[in-house]
Amino acid sequence: MNAPPLSASKKCPHCGQWSGHQQRPDDRCEHCHELLDPQGPRKEAEMKQAWKWEMPQIMLITIHPTDPWPLRMLKYAVRGGQMLFIATLSFIIWVVTVLAG
Template identity: 40%
Template structure:
């Protein structure tokens, strides 16, 4: 049994995969424009966060010495754990606020 959603634009019932970017089968309007906006904002936020994470991870070069590589690797792991904990709290706040 497939989910259906009434199109907010033309009023026809359209197959709905419950995804934020599902479009009307008849007029191509977004079936859930609000969810689409939220999803887009979330994706943008995620991209931004990813950029930040990438910015703080130290690149490891093959010409680095053993201790430089080890130091950078430890630094990166600590950073990643820190970011993961931070992301978890951000997620928790988002869930609790929503």
């Protein structure tokens, strides 16, 4: 019987040994020091790319405490719409990433 597949262990695709890992994309095998998930760093880079692309959208509108309340209400409504838009985009990106990965 092989070593039990504990949640904190992963079978190394390079040497076939069980190795502890921290669920990080760049975790390396304890035995041969190869990447436990060869696709990990690429996936992480894609996630960072997605965030860079989304951040300017979040910063589109700012609500100042000094704004009169009708303007603040309007801005909250606009920002709510933006958030919904970003959430929809994020979901699409996620689906594309999962299907492509």
